[in-house]
Amino acid sequence: xxxxxxxxxxxxxxxxxxxxxxxxxxxxxxxxxxxxxxxxxxxxxxxxxxxxxxxxxxxxxxxxxxxxxxxx
Numbered sequence: 717x718x719x720x721x722x723x724x725x726x727x728x729x730x731x732x733x734x735x736x737x738x739x740x741x742x743x744x745x746x747x748x749x750x751x752x753x754x755x756x757x758x759x760x761x762x763x764x765x766x767x768x769x770x771x772x773x774x775x776x777x778x779x780x781x782x783x784x785x786x787x788x
Contacts, residue, residue, distance in 0.1 A: 725733065751759065774782075 728736070
């Protein structure tokens with residue numbers, strides 16, 4: 717695999733670099749990302765409470781609107 721040189725990365729726009737990061741992240745299998753025992757326990761805790769917590773959740777649109785109002 718050909719690595720990108722620092723100057724090639726620097727010429728990419730931030731959205732292009734973020735898209736590259738997303739492609740790399742999406743290419744990983746869950747087995748490529750081993751969790752620590754603490755991370756696994758937290759994941760299980762969150763999954764166990766998902767249905768109970770769901771009614772209090774905000775939508776992506778609501779969250780985005782709130783963040784935009786805080787960080788114009």
